[in-house]
Amino acid sequence: MGLSCGLVGLPSCGKTTIYNAITAAGASGYGTEMNQAIVNMPDRRVSKLVEIYHPRKTVLATLEVVDIPGLQSSPQSTGRGSKLLGHIKDVEALLHVVRCFEDGSIPFAYETIDPLRDVETVDLELMAADSITLQNKLTRLEKKVKANDKDAIRENTHCEKIYVAIQQGVPARKQNLTPQEIASVYECNLVSLKPVLYIANVKSMADADNRYVKALKQIADAENAEMLIVCGKDEADISQLAPEEQQEFLKDLGLMESSMERLMHAAYRILGLISFFTVGEDEVRAWTCKKGDKAPIAAGKIHKDMEKGFIRLEVIRYDDLIALGDEASVAKAGKKRMEGREYEVQDGDIVTVLFNK
Ligand SMILES: Nc1nc2c(ncn2[C@@H]2O[C@H](COP(=O)(O)OP(=O)(O)O)[C@@H](O)[C@H]2O)c(=O)[nH]1
Ligand SMILES: [Mg+2]
Numbered sequence: 513m514g515l516s517c518g519l520v521g522l523p524s525c526g527k528t529t530i531y532n533a534i535t536a537a538g539a540s541g542y543g544t545e546m547n548q549a550i551v552n553m554p555d556r557r558v559s560k561l562v563e564i565y566h567p568r569k570t571v572l573a574t575l576e577v578v579d580i581p582g583l584q585s586s587p588q589s590t591g592r593g594s595k596l597l598g599h600i601k602d603v604e605a606l607l608h609v610v611r612c613f614e615d616g617s618i619p620f621a622y623e624t625i626d627p628l629r630d631v632e633t634v635d636l637e638l639m640a641a642d643s644i645t646l647q648n649k650l651t652r653l654e655k656k657v658k659a660n661d662k663d664a665i666r667e668n669t670h671c672e673k674i675y676v677a678i679q680q681g682v683p684a685r686k687q688n689l690t691p692q693e694i695a696s697v698y699e700c701n702l703v704s705l706k707p708v709l710y711i712a713n714v715k716s717m718a719d720a721d722n723r724y725v726k727a728l729k730q731i732a733d734a735e736n737a738e739m740l741i742v743c744g745k746d747e748a749d750i751s752q753l754a755p756e757e758q759q760e761f762l763k764d765l766g767l768m769e770s771s772m773e774r775l776m777h778a779a780y781r782i783l784g785l786i787s788f789f790t791v792g793e794d795e796v797r798a799w800t801c802k803k804g805d806k807a808p809i810a811a812g813k814i815h816k817d818m819e820k821g822f823i824r825l826e827v828i829r830y831d832d833l834i835a836l837g838d839e840a841s842v843a844k845a846g847k848k849r850m851e852g853r854e855y856e857v858q859d860g861d862i863v864t865v866l867f868n869k
Contacts, residue, residue, distance in 0.1 A: 516576030
């Protein structure tokens with residue numbers, strides 16, 4: 513495990529509120545401390561599989577969500593927020609919450625609501641941190657470059673290029689970096705390189721197309737990022753209710769599913785994750801792996817021995833199982849497959865691992 517995403521954004525944009533909605537943890541809104549939780553990945557497919565197998569145990573995939581407070585509205589000094597930036601370094605993706613609601617009673621750093629200004633402000637702070645990281649790396653490389661070390665010279669060129677673009681105000685994730693350039697700054701763990709999911713926090717779904725949301729959508733589109741609209745406050749309240757009641761309220765709000773469910777799925781996507789399943793009377797379980805992971809790696813998520821002694825993978829597709837009703841029918845239809853070490857596990861695969869113990 514260990515993959516996590518962090519909520520970032522200016523103070524009072526709604527991070528803790530949304531964290532509460534995701535985790536139903538009821539964290540206090542005022543803390544300057546970081547909140548952190550392992551959250552179950554909602555997955556309707558698991559519920560369907562449970563209807564088929566009636567397992568004794570059901571386990572969902574999980575994702576770590578961190579509520580990172582403390583980004584300031586005016587990044588002037590370099591030292592400030594270093595602890596916070598450390599937390600940002602620890603997460604693999606950023607859920608960037610942007611205040612898209614007007615409410616005079618809720619203090620905010622600015623008089624006005626302005627998503628572009630807010631996003632730029634947060635990006636500035638991320639880039640300030642990356643500047644320092646890159647400068648340090650460039651200093652470390654100096655000696656080797658002078659000694660004509662080929663690798664160091666290449667890394668130096670890449671780091672300088674990224675550094676210069678950051679000075680011009682372009683976050684690393686928007687620099688269209690090549691795989692080689694990314695490799696050169698891999699150890700820097702640049703925060704402005706982390707994938708971003710934008711979250712437009714609105715008061716109600718009636719505001720879903722207000723001008724602030726539109727402005728944020730433009731920002732997201734310009735960098736090929738996703739944007740989700742959530743009613744942080746309402747969803748946080750709803751998450752405290754019993755599941756049946758939650759459905760009622762969501763309907764009242766005109767929502768089919770909790771936007772937290774959509775949010776979690778989007779976070780999964782930007783982290784490049786997929787789910788596969790193991791099924792049986794004992795347990796129905798969702799597992800997480802990276803898109804593109806080969807069969808032995810995915811099997812290793814279940815048990816390290818399965819990776820070491822991997823022989824092959826029996827795979828059926830979730831959709832085939834649902835369409836045909838049971839495993840025997842899937843097999844009869846010729847849709848049960850045997851896959852080897854080179855097979856890339858797909859989202860929705862139901863697998864059995866054959867391995868040497
Ligand atoms: N009206 C309204 N208020 C919200 C919404 N989201 C958050 N708030 C309020 O805004 C204030 C700041 O939210 P909080 O989550 O603590 O912001 P954080 O500083 O980003 O963690 C709290 O009083 C919340 O109740 C929303 O969608 N609508
Ligand atoms: Mg907070």
